[in-house]
Amino acid sequence: MATLPSARAASTGGYLILRLIKGLSTVCGWISAVMILASVLITCQMIFVRFVMGQSTIWQTEAVIYLMIGATLLGLPYVQSLRGHVNVDLIPILVKGRARKMLAGLVLLMTMAVVSVILFYAYENWHFAWERGWRSETVWAPKLWIPYLALPLGFGLYLLQLLADFVALVLGVDRPFGLED
């Protein structure tokens, strides 16, 4: 939206590890897309069961919500690798050269810091759900550690892609904010 057309996907400069991380993020994107498609199909199936066959549905509503949450969180590293998270690049456009690079580094470090905090508590939360065998309070009652897993997994992989972007910035293989000079 507010991202100008000049912003490009992060480049890896041929470093194997950066390419691997980008590849991993892309795979996450595929999984995320499949989860969204699955939620379209399940919702249609639910409508069919309810209106055409006149039966009540049990698991569908909850399942599609969890699929959507999973798709969102697993999609984070993918969208990051495409620089698709919308931003306002007003100051980045105003500053040039070294200052822009420093700003890009600072922005990545701040993002990594907050993502790490969420990752830490998300893992704790998931661990509780796993250890205590929490279940959802519905008729279907799925084990909650499964949907909760999306949080530490998604934020963990997001952190990994942010780290790769930071390394690419420091090595100079990626332009700060993907902007043309």
Add this chain to the structure above:
Amino acid sequence: MMDPLSLGLLVAFMTIVVLFSGVSVASGLLIVSAGFLLVFDGMRSLELMPEIFFGKLNSFALLSIPMFIIMGAAISSTRAGADLYEALERWLTRVPGGLVMSNLGACALFSAMSGSSPATCAAIGKMGIPEMRKRGYPDEVAAGSIAAGGTLGILIPPSVTMIVYGIATETSIGRLFLAGVVPGLLLVGLFMAWSIYDTWRNGSAEVLAQRSYTLRQKLEILPRVIPFIVIIVGVLYAMYGGIATPSETAAVGALLCLVIAMIIYRLWSPKALWTILSDSTRESVMILFIIGAAGVFSYMLSSLYITQSIAAWISDLEVNRWVLMGIVNVFLLVAGFFLPPVAVILMAAPILLPIILAAEFDPYWFAVILTINMEIGLISPPVGLNLYVINSIAPDIPLKTILRGSLPYVGCMVLAIVILCFFPGIATWLPDLIMGPA
């Protein structure tokens, strides 16, 4: 400890600084929230961040966002936009200024199918702009009318922006969609009136003359356009006939649009389908991430008593409600200049809604006012997205000309806001008629 109002000012200032640094909007909101929670509420409050994020996304209504995005992406990947434009042009040929009218009409109809402003701009502009220039319309009118027509995407249902407003304010999405219809038509009317006047004023009156088509030419284009119109009507019928919720109808709409794109436009290749799916995934993830992050942000605002204090402070001020509405409009306008509509709504709604309700404004009417403000931001510098879309599909029209062409349409939108303030019924009449009074 600071008092909540000064704290609110500090949060506003820090949010602006952080968001302008180039960080992604969602991460920026998380950074600001974590920072303030840590400093003013202690380490323990950070513990809740993942749960709040998860809880905010844990809603069936949100599912309509990826669904409508897939629907729009499927339609946008076909020639449907061009066909729609051609069909209107053939049928409106006897109307004075038929070409610019068919362009704006196509924008309005395409908005109703795609729910996205940049997609509408690109789909109609690719055919419409070259055709208008070829027939002697001034560049300003050609570029400006499409840039403005494209903004209708977020007002005319289905609109992702309206869904986000509905979720942020816990108002009915179906009612919000209906509230956008008549104001959308009002805007189309104002845009058309200006386009025709501007073309005539420039002495390009002869381009307003018609070109003629045979009945056969008029009829042969219909089979390619009608299926999509049937889907829109079907989706709206299912939603207002009480058959299904917006999320459910959106899912069926998404599936049908994918199938139609495959059958009518022969979009068979896995690559074409993957493009639709990956584009929609990217956009959905981006929006849903902002929604989750904004949930954390509004939790921070209310746990530091900022939301409550601002609402109390404003109601103590006892200003005239229209002065208040004026101030809110200026605030939204400025925010819309810099931030994408979804972000503005998610950040501002929890603060603004109590104020709006206390001043006895209708929340559905306000959604329309807010959305038109966001539309203005889409065609205004520095980050008016539609301007850049036009720039990329018609690179030989300088950005300055596009901007000059769009300005009068900003005027039309401001006029629409004023008209809506005098006649709020324009927004509330249709939802009241179909769904009963709120």
